[in-house]
Amino acid sequence: MRHTPVYIVCSPRPLVGKTLVARLLSEFLLLKSGEVSAFDVNLKEPSLLEYLPDITETAEVDDTFGKMALMDRVIVDDGVAKVIDLGFHAFDEFFKMTEEIGFVKEAVRRGVVPVVLFVGDTDRVSARSYPTLQRQIPPSSLVTVDNEYIVRGELPQAFSAGKILRIGALPTFLKTYIDRLSFSFTDYLRSEKDSSTELHQWIRRNYFSFRELELSLILQQS
Amino acid sequence: MAKPAVIVVGADKGGVGKTTVSRTLLDYFSANNVLTRAFDTESPRGTLKRFHPDITEIVDMTTTSDQMKIFDTLNAVSPSVTVIDVRAGLLSPALASLRDIGFLDAAKSGQITFAVFHILGPSIASLDEIAETSSFMGGARYFLVKNFINDTQFFQWDQATYNSYFHRIKDATDLVIPKLNEMAYEQVEVASVPFLKFVANKGISDEAANYSFVLRGYVRHWLANVWSEYDRIKLTDIVGSTKPSSRGGEK
Numbered sequence: 028m029r030h031t032p033v034y035i036v037c038s039p040r041p042l043v044g045k046t047l048v049a050r051l052l053s054e055f056l057l058l059k060s061g062e063v064s065a066f067d068v069n070l071k072e073p074s075l076l077e078y079l080p081d082i083t084e085t086a087e088v089d090d091t092f093g094k095m096a097l098m099d100r101v102i103v104d105d106g107v108a109k110v111i112d113l114g115f116h117a118f119d120e121f122f123k124m125t126e127e128i129g130f131v132k133e134a135v136r137r138g139v140v141p142v143v144l145f146v147g148d149t150d151r152v153s154a155r156s157y158p159t160l161q162r163q164i165p166p167s168s169l170v171t172v173d174n175e176y177i178v179r180g181e182l183p184q185a186f187s188a189g190k191i192l193r194i195g196a197l198p199t200f201l202k203t204y205i206d207r208l209s210f211s212f213t214d215y216l217r218s219e220k221d222s223s224t225e226l227h228q229w230i231r232r233n234y235f236s237f238r239e240l241e242l243s244l245i246l247q248q249s
Numbered sequence: 250m251a252k253p254a255v256i257v258v259g260a261d262k263g264g265v266g267k268t269t270v271s272r273t274l275l276d277y278f279s280a281n282n283v284l285t286r287a288f289d290t291e292s293p294r295g296t297l298k299r300f301h302p303d304i305t306e307i308v309d310m311t312t313t314s315d316q317m318k319i320f321d322t323l324n325a326v327s328p329s330v331t332v333i334d335v336r337a338g339l340l341s342p343a344l345a346s347l348r349d350i351g352f353l354d355a356a357k358s359g360q361i362t363f364a365v366f367h368i369l370g371p372s373i374a375s376l377d378e379i380a381e382t383s384s385f386m387g388g389a390r391y392f393l394v395k396n397f398i399n400d401t402q403f404f405q406w407d408q409a410t411y412n413s414y415f416h417r418i419k420d421a422t423d424l425v426i427p428k429l430n431e432m433a434y435e436q437v438e439v440a441s442v443p444f445l446k447f448v449a450n451k452g453i454s455d456e457a458a459n460y461s462f463v464l465r466g467y468v469r470h471w472l473a474n475v476w477s478e479y480d481r482i483k484l485t486d487i488v489g490s491t492k493p494s495s496r497g498g499e500k
Binding site: 091092094095098099102124127128129130133 | 430431432433461462463464465466467469470
C-alpha cells in the first residue's frame with residue numbers, strides 16, 4: 028500500500044543544522060525515488076532554496092493564505108515525498124496551526140505519513156518545545172535528530188526516549204566544504220571514486236539512516 | 250412530547266454576528282438530532298435561509314400574520330425547537346411584541362421554553378442594550394453571547410466597565426464565541442453551506458466539494474469550541490431533548 032511521507036525538519040532554535048538535515052534528506056529521496064518536493068519556511072537562516080532550487084519552493088506560515096498554500100499541498104497523497112525545512116521563527120505558529128486544523132488525524136485518513144525530525148539541542152527552549160510535539164505527534168512519527176556537531180555529548184534525557192537519528196560531526200574543513208551552495212551530496216557520492224574518504228562514509232551513513240527510518244515507517248504502516 | 254422551545258437570537262446593533270451564531274445553533278441541533286425549524290427575519294433577503302434553506306422560512310416579524318405563522322404553530326409542528334434570527338434593530342421591538350401577545354407569560358408559567366441569545370459586539374453601544382433587553386427576561390433563559398468578531402477584550406482590561414455590564418444582570422449566563430479565521434469565514438460564505446457541511450467537504454446537496462483542508466480545519470476547530478460552550482450550558486437539556494451518546498459531524 029502506497030503512503031506519501033511528509034518530513035518536517037524543525038527546531039525552535041536557529042543554527043542547529045535543520046537545513047543540513049533537510050538537504051541530506053531531500054537529496055536522499057531524490058536519489059531513491061527520482062522525485063521530491065521541498066518547502067523552505069526559513070526566511071531568517073541559511074536557505075534550502077539556495078542549495079536545492081530545482082526542487083524547493085518557499086512557503087510561509089505567517090498568514091492563512093501561506094498556510095493554505097503549504098498545507099493544502101502536503102496533505103495530498105500523490106506518492107511524492109515532501110520535505111519541509113521549518114525555520115525556528117515559524118516553529119510555534121506551524122505546530123499551533125497543525126494542532127488546530129487536525130493535520131495528523133487528516134493525514135492518516137488520507138494515506139499521508141507525517142514524520143517530524145526534531146533537531147535537538149541542550150537549551151531550555153528546545154526542552155520546552157518538545158512536549159508540544161509529543162502532544163500532537165505519535166511517538167512512531169517523532170524522531171529526534173542528534174546532531175553531534177551541535178549537541179557535543181549526550182542528548183538531554185527528555186529527547187532520548189523515542190526514535191533517534193544520529194548525524195555525526197564533520198571536521199570543520201569538511202563542514203565548510205559541504206556548506207558551499209554548489210555542493211551536492213549525491214553528486215559527491217557519484218563523482219568521488221574513493222569510497223573510504225571521511226565525507227563519503229559520512230554521507231553514506233546518513234543515507235543509510237534515512238533508509239532505516241523509511242523502512243521502520245513502512246513496517247508500521249503494514 | 251417535549252414542550253416547544255423557542256430560541257431568539259438577536260441584537261439591536263448590526264454587524265455583531267447574529268446570523269453566524271444562529272447558524273452554529275442550527276448545526277449544533279442537527280448534529281444532536283434535535284429537529285429544528287428556523288425563521289429568518291431579514292426580510293426579504295434572508296441570510297440564514299441561504300445557508301439552511303430546507304428548514305428556514307423568511308418572515309417579517311413586524312406583521313401580525315407572520316407572528317401568527319411563528320407562534321401559533323409552536324405546538325402544531327413536529328420540530329420542537331424554533332430558532333428565530335432577529336435582524337438588527339428588531340430585538341427590543343420583537344420582545345415587546347412577545348410580551349404583548351402573552352408569549353412571555355406563557356414562558357414564565359412553564360408552558361414554553363424560551364431562551365434569548367443576546368449577541369454582543371465589542372462596543373459600548375452594543376453593551377448598552379443589555380439593560381433594556383434584560384427587562385423582558387422574566388420567564389426566559391438569558392444568554393449574553395460575547396461574539397469575538399475581532400481581537401476585542403470586551404473591556405475586561407477595565408474591570409469597572411466590564412462589571413457594570415456583565416455582572417449586573419443576575420440571571421444572565423455568559424457565552425463565548427471565539428473568533429473564526431477570516432479566510433475560513435469567507436470561504437464558507439462563498440460556499441453558502443452550513444458549517445457542518447463545509448467541515449465535511451460537502452456542497453449544498455451533499456455532493457463532494459473541494460474546500461481548503463486548512464480552512465476546513467480552522468472551521469472544525471472553531472465549531473468544536475462553540476459547541477463546547479453549548480454543551481457547557483446544557484443546551485440540549487434546555488430545549489428538552491435527550492442527548493444521544495455520540496453526535497454526527499464531530500468525527
